[in-house]
Amino acid sequence: MRKTICQTLGCVVAFGALNVGTAAFAADAPKADLVNRQQLRVCADPSDLPFSNEAKEGLENKIADIIGDELKLPVAYTWFPKATGFIRQTLFAKRCDLVIGWGQGDDLVLNTNAIYRSTSALVYKAGTGLDGVTELADPRLKGKKLGIVQGSPGGNYIAKAGLIGNTKGYRMMVDRRYDSPGEEMMKDIRSGEIDAAVHWGPIASYWASRGGEKLVVVPLLKESGAGKIAFRITMGVRNGDDAWKRRLNEVIAKRQPDIDKVLLDFGVPLLVDDDTSMELVTEPRKSASVQDTPPKAEAAAPAAAPAAATP
Numbered sequence: 001m002r003k004t005i006c007q008t009l010g011c012v013v014a015f016g017a018l019n020v021g022t023a024a025f026a027a028d029a030p031k032a033d034l035v036n037r038q039q040l041r042v043c044a045d046p047s048d049l050p051f052s053n054e055a056k057e058g059l060e061n062k063i064a065d066i067i068g069d070e071l072k073l074p075v076a077y078t079w080f081p082k083a084t085g086f087i088r089q090t091l092f093a094k095r096c097d098l099v100i101g102w103g104q105g106d107d108l109v110l111n112t113n114a115i116y117r118s119t120s121a122l123v124y125k126a127g128t129g130l131d132g133v134t135e136l137a138d139p140r141l142k143g144k145k146l147g148i149v150q151g152s153p154g155g156n157y158i159a160k161a162g163l164i165g166n167t168k169g170y171r172m173m174v175d176r177r178y179d180s181p182g183e184e185m186m187k188d189i190r191s192g193e194i195d196a197a198v199h200w201g202p203i204a205s206y207w208a209s210r211g212g213e214k215l216v217v218v219p220l221l222k223e224s225g226a227g228k229i230a231f232r233i234t235m236g237v238r239n240g241d242d243a244w245k246r247r248l249n250e251v252i253a254k255r256q257p258d259i260d261k262v263l264l265d266f267g268v269p270l271l272v273d274d275d276t277s278m279e280l281v282t283e284p285r286k287s288a289s290v291q292d293t294p295p296k297a298e299a300a301a302p303a304a305a306p307a308a309a310t311p
Helices: 021-028 059-071 153-160 183-190 199-206 241-267
Strands: 040-044 077-078 096-104 110-124 146-149 167-170 197-201 216-219 231-235
Touching: 040 059, 040 199, 059 077, 059 241, 096 110, 110 183, 110 241, 146 153, 146 183, 146 216, 153 197, 153 231, 167 183, 167 231, 183 197, 183 241, 197 199, 199 216
Parallel strands: 040 077, 040 096, 146 167, 146 197
Antiparallel strands: 096 231, 110 197, 110 216, 110 231
């Protein structure tokens, strides 16, 4: 899951006086420097919708506001493109303390609990002979020109379905200030340059409803046999900041309904947090503290970039 999913799909301000809160927190502090306790300092891409932008219009901006509200801290941003050097220039440089969207299992950061789980999606224009297609094995896709993100899990499944011979590739790692592969892909579907495409669900859903005729977005819920296609997205903190991670996990558990509402408002194909199921979540879930059954843990996934979290 490297950026584009992106899946997933990857910004030096000295610390001032740190308000560590309680003696218990100080005693539990990791070996790494304590995070800034006066602001919620978020590392983010300045031009990476639907995830983040400098106008704070992205889903990760909205989630950052939820975290800041719960911690009673103002949100402050360090902006840097989610491409090569993102973590080194932001989190590692201690210019910020939190990346909102990062693929679970990437040991470059210390992952929090997942904030959501999603999958890739098939996108096409209604009325072009593909209405009702829900999986890549559908014979109606034979002979169609498909768009794929190079090196993505969705691309693996296009290959498995025998559709790789007539495809157009879109780059995964780009500086989104200058290139927008997801937006370009949807434009090509509308113009007829390609017939359909597979992209990381959060990106596909966002751009399919903007920039022209609304496109059909079908989450890929039936695919198997070519590796993972559904991934969990977490928050990322510096390795060693264990106390900070635990505090964020408490916030995620408490504010999951609010986080879910943001994701659903953005059209994210939201999956239940259970690796044995590809069931879609259609309304905000309860807080984790009152869920009847805790979610199943997931084994470490391959390295994934943040919202750049684009599988």
